[in-house]
Amino acid sequence: MNPIDPIILFFLLGLIAGLARAELRLPAAIYDFVSILLLLAIGLKGGIELAKQPFGDLLPQILAVLAMGFALPLVAYPVLRHLGRFQRADAASIAAHYGSVSVGTYAVAVAYFGTREIFFEAHMPLLLVVLEVPAILVGIVLARGMSRETRWGAVMHEVFLGKGIVLLLGGLLIGWIAGPEGVVSIKPLFFDLFKGILAIFLLEMGLITAAQIGSLRQYGLFLLSFGMLMPVGSALIGALLGWALGLSMGGTAVLATLAASASYIAVPAAMRVSVPEANPTLSLTASLGITFPFNVLIGVPLYHAMAERVHAFLGA
Amino acid sequence: MNPIDPIILFFLLGLIAGLARAELRLPAAIYDFVSILLLLAIGLKGGIELAKQPFGDLLPQILAVLAMGFALPLVAYPVLRHLGRFQRADAASIAAHYGSVSVGTYAVAVAYFGTREIFFEAHMPLLLVVLEVPAILVGIVLARGMSRETRWGAVMHEVFLGKGIVLLLGGLLIGWIAGPEGVVSIKPLFFDLFKGILAIFLLEMGLITAAQIGSLRQYGLFLLSFGMLMPVGSALIGALLGWALGLSMGGTAVLATLAASASYIAVPAAMRVSVPEANPTLSLTASLGITFPFNVLIGVPLYHAMAERVHAFLGA
Amino acid sequence: MNPIDPIILFFLLGLIAGLARAELRLPAAIYDFVSILLLLAIGLKGGIELAKQPFGDLLPQILAVLAMGFALPLVAYPVLRHLGRFQRADAASIAAHYGSVSVGTYAVAVAYFGTREIFFEAHMPLLLVVLEVPAILVGIVLARGMSRETRWGAVMHEVFLGKGIVLLLGGLLIGWIAGPEGVVSIKPLFFDLFKGILAIFLLEMGLITAAQIGSLRQYGLFLLSFGMLMPVGSALIGALLGWALGLSMGGTAVLATLAASASYIAVPAAMRVSVPEANPTLSLTASLGITFPFNVLIGVPLYHAMAERVHAFLGA
Amino acid sequence: MSLANDRIRKLLTIVTEGAIESALVRDLDRLGAHGYTITEARGKGRRGVRNAGWDASSNIRIEVVCNDDTAAAIAAHLQAQYYDNYAMILWASEVEVLRPEKF
Amino acid sequence: MSLANDRIRKLLTIVTEGAIESALVRDLDRLGAHGYTITEARGKGRRGVRNAGWDASSNIRIEVVCNDDTAAAIAAHLQAQYYDNYAMILWASEVEVLRPEKF
Amino acid sequence: MSLANDRIRKLLTIVTEGAIESALVRDLDRLGAHGYTITEARGKGRRGVRNAGWDASSNIRIEVVCNDDTAAAIAAHLQAQYYDNYAMILWASEVEVLRPEKF
Numbered sequence A, B, C: 001m002n003p004i005d006p007i008i009l010f011f012l013l014g015l016i017a018g019l020a021r022a023e024l025r026l027p028a029a030i031y032d033f034v035s036i037l038l039l040l041a042i043g044l045k046g047g048i049e050l051a052k053q054p055f056g057d058l059l060p061q062i063l064a065v066l067a068m069g070f071a072l073p074l075v076a077y078p079v080l081r082h083l084g085r086f087q088r089a090d091a092a093s094i095a096a097h098y099g100s101v102s103v104g105t106y107a108v109a110v111a112y113f114g115t116r117e118i119f120f121e122a123h124m125p126l127l128l129v130v131l132e133v134p135a136i137l138v139g140i141v142l143a144r145g146m147s148r149e150t151r152w153g154a155v156m157h158e159v160f161l162g163k164g165i166v167l168l169l170g171g172l173l174i175g176w177i178a179g180p181e182g183v184v185s186i187k188p189l190f191f192d193l194f195k196g197i198l199a200i201f202l203l204e205m206g207l208i209t210a211a212q213i214g215s216l217r218q219y220g221l222f223l224l225s226f227g228m229l230m231p232v233g234s235a236l237i238g239a240l241l242g243w244a245l246g247l248s249m250g251g252t253a254v255l256a257t258l259a260a261s262a263s264y265i266a267v268p269a270a271m272r273v274s275v276p277e278a279n280p281t282l283s284l285t286a287s288l289g290i291t292f293p294f295n296v297l298i299g300v301p302l303y304h305a306m307a308e309r310v311h312a313f314l315g316a
Numbered sequence D, E, F: 001m002s003l004a005n006d007r008i009r010k011l012l013t014i015v016t017e018g019a020i021e022s023a024l025v026r027d028l029d030r031l032g033a034h035g036y037t038i039t040e041a042r043g044k045g046r047r048g049v050r051n052a053g054w055d056a057s058s059n060i061r062i063e064v065v066c067n068d069d070t071a072a073a074i075a076a077h078l079q080a081q082y083y084d085n086y087a088m089i090l091w092a093s094e095v096e097v098l099r100p101e102k103f
């Protein structure tokens, strides 16, 4: 059996310290710094790989994953609206969170498969970027209809010029242009420190999660179930898609994880500006208080097993 | 002869820059970040070692060191109260500072013995944690008596859920659970950068120390002597205890350093909340303005020599 | 052909993100931290080399470079005053910026020649420090005359105790005292991470530059031309001096880059305090909005070529 | 420093979510404020604790010194546009300024 | 924006040591404040320079908008409980609020 | 909390460039202020946007509680010494203090 990954333990440390109300707080500037490093590092890694293969080969995958990004919130919305009896804006906003992706969860998956030396396709960061955007657009349309009033210019600005996309895409492009040799000189900061930086990030995520859990009681059972079942459902869709696209078992599992993960950076920021009447506590409680810990602690190994089954049953 | 350790030079740089009123200030967020990294790294290192040996073997040492933690402030208090003519609360608070430990001093000792390749027992971080707490309790009782009014719940919260203990203990547990192999992936951040991070920390400590020295004039000769003699006395107690517990020469010297060091993080925070009438300038001037530089510049090599003598005279 | 250095791409990423008004901002604390690390690292590197050679041998170079530091602003001032029709204070302040140096530009040159494995003299950081100061003094005298009113004490404090000089000189001294072996333990932070840290720094510099470019329109063509021609002229002076001092081709190119670079840390701070009536937007638009990107993107390779020509024509 | 009438202006203080900073600042410009000052903040209110640990929970505190009409316009706009959907609080007081022509 | 009487509240501003933040915030809640805003600060006073370089020397600046009684209760409590032993300063002014029902 | 006359002081708030902090603080001491509180800030005014991204564009916000004469002296000094050449704004209001003997 594999040992517990220490980065998960950092998450648990943060979570427990937060629940115990310990005097532990990471300065906001450090949280920012650490996220910036992670986003750039993930982008760079993807970019280096893109430099090795013709972009055209990836186009089918990109389009398929884009389609999944549009589909997932459309699956989530009716569940939230009718089963969960959420107001329209809230259902749309939560659906957008779950249709998009979490970079932190992706990083945990990368670490997980890296430790186990399981191969996955190196252009995954590109799919991460691709998956980030469509759910936001769907969420806004679900909340507002195709209303003329929506200031799509502002929306697009918010979506494409948010910190997450700019740094991921920027990293991708830098890695792609500079190539494997070019990046050697910045490797010690962005690659060698990656898991250590991720550990610090997860420590803070544990503290943030603990703060969200307080509001869990308020929203009760439906949100709790949704926050654990929706990712499993999405993961299945992701795993099947990965298999259909001919990804390796590892790649399938990572795509399943991407599908399962729920955004807590890009989408909240965009929803705040574009669908302000949606209650951010609801969506953050779900995505940070339930789904993030679920994915980090249980989800990733589960989606690993899922990908193995899919590949075993459906053939490689 | 060994060259001067550059980390000591960073401390001197900060000290001189501070005394010269240079426009140099480390952002508070960076000071926080750097302390968090040091505390986690020290904890992790200890935890890895604990993973290698049965915990039961350490119990006698833990109990003995715990006893020393209770004893040291009881030695310091009468000196401060009667020779120093300090008010009760002040004497109790200063005694608590000197009974507890300084993580920065410990880190300097680790670097010192590391450079010289002198072996010391790897579970020292555990003793560091153990020594941090009892002096705080003794200090409060000395200031208040066993009064019913003391809200021990709040005190315990402050003591055990302060940043220092949470990160040290958290690091210990993570290192212990993940073990040597598990921790490999986060080694570049926590272990390879350790001395560089310590250098930045000491630069800031130099600046802080310089700010304290201003208030030295005000408190005069007694505090100055106490700040240099008390650590030497404590170190002797620590060295004898180390020898009695069968520690190696290096371990004995590190335990002596721990005994000699005075807290400037955990204890001030706890005293501020539990013994507010104690003047924090007094204790910080002593612990930061006198004892910290004394230990860093003179103390560590002195305690090294002390441990050599003790082992030579009393036999190994 | 050499691949594009990724650190330049980070600068471009920041520049483009800034111009596109992306939601990207590096916390001020991180900018501070990153500059502190760069300044210390550059100082340390120079200090290690100083430890290897007798200081006396460098004295002629130091004096010659000092003279250049006094001369450059005297060349710039009449151009700004008469051709540019700037007010006396503004002309003096801008001249001071261009007579002094930019540590960021120097770091880019170090990275450039490092990647190409081109040798340059290792005591360049010493010349960097030497060049930082005289232009400030000349600028003040140009603005005020040798007036009795100038509080030279305060000026000297500002100049010699600013963050830049303290950290560069401090690093130099630490490197010099600790020597190559002493510094090994802090190498991972200061040297291995150097280019990664520089990448983050340049990302932020790109964002800052983008913010300056807005005010460019206001000041028009003269400033634009000055910001690109002045560095080329200075570089030529620097290159000739480098050749005359017997520097290697690489060293000549680095000295040319130093001469070409314009300050945006030490000089603005000093001018703000000593020549407050000079408009800081003017000088920062020139030095940050024009000259910094010019030097980083075009200048360094240009000065490289210039040094090659000088050495080819005038003989080695 | 006499409280001469022509030197009296309104000081508006707004505490709200960091997420809407750019939109808010654009509004202030449009509504005629000649300047503003922002500090990072955290706090508690109707919408719970906002501890500034990360983006979504950070507050900003904006101060605007302006004349009465501008203050009224800003207050009305914020109340209409943001008050219901965002963590926001706003208070106003009278202050005396140097160089009243600036505002 | 008329200074209508029913919209007038007290704005209490407290500057004190960061070390007592959690205790203070608990007290504010207990004494009836509906909210508060905190910013990081440094400064100088009777107890010397507090330059915020590290934990023990950091200040916080707390603002509370509340009604007169709550303000009086908070001021009295702080004076009794903290003023002697902590670096602390407190001032109060009158402000006009939007949506007075919030306070 | 009555607005008793002997508890009324002036609160001066100054927003200006971080670059002159040490000079300013020296001036405040000299002019008789017993204390001050500083927070980091950014903002916009006549001299454009100062976004605090780096040294040259950072603002500080200084508060000084003092008596009328000191306030007048400080305001006059700042106006004479700094107002023309530095990004600076200053406003004053009346506040009630606890322990008036401190100021």
Ligand SMILES: Nc1ncnc2c1ncn2[C@@H]1O[C@H](COP(=O)(O)O)[C@@H](O)[C@H]1O
Binding pocket: D015, D016, D041, D042, D043, D044, D045, D046, D047, D048, D049, D050, D059, D086, D087, D088, D089, E033, E034, E035, E036, E037, E038, E063, E064, E065, E066, E103
């Ligand atoms: N009574 C109050 N006094 C001071 N600040 C407040 C008060 N109420 C709310 N705030 C601040 O305004 C923010 C938003 O308030 P709310 O919309 O009530 O959640 C809070 O996070 C606090 O920072």
Ligand SMILES: Nc1ncnc2c1ncn2[C@@H]1O[C@H](COP(=O)(O)O)[C@@H](O)[C@H]1O
Binding pocket: E015, E016, E041, E042, E043, E044, E045, E046, E047, E048, E049, E050, E059, E086, E087, E088, E089, F033, F034, F035, F036, F037, F038, F063, F064, F065, F066, F103
């Ligand atoms: N007169 C004053 N004006 C503004 N702030 C002050 C004043 N006096 C003290 N302070 C602030 O209150 C803190 C504690 O004050 P003290 O208890 O006087 O040391 C100081 O660190 C300053 O930040």
Ligand SMILES: Nc1ncnc2c1ncn2[C@@H]1O[C@H](COP(=O)(O)O)[C@@H](O)[C@H]1O
Binding pocket: D033, D034, D035, D036, D037, D038, D063, D064, D065, D066, D103, F015, F016, F041, F042, F043, F044, F045, F046, F047, F048, F049, F050, F059, F086, F087, F088, F089
């Ligand atoms: N009307 C205003 N209201 C609030 N703050 C202002 C105002 N005008 C200027 N400021 C602040 O004062 C600083 C300097 O102002 P200025 O000298 O006008 O550029 C700005 O960067 C703002 O932070």
Ligand code: NA
Binding pocket: A072, A097, A098, A099, A100, A101, A234, A258, A259, A260, A261, A262, A263
């Ligand atoms: Na998803």
Ligand code: NA
Binding pocket: B072, B097, B098, B099, B100, B101, B234, B258, B259, B260, B261, B262, B263
């Ligand atoms: Na001790």
Ligand code: NA
Binding pocket: C072, C097, C098, C099, C100, C101, C234, C258, C259, C260, C261, C262, C263
């Ligand atoms: Na130059």
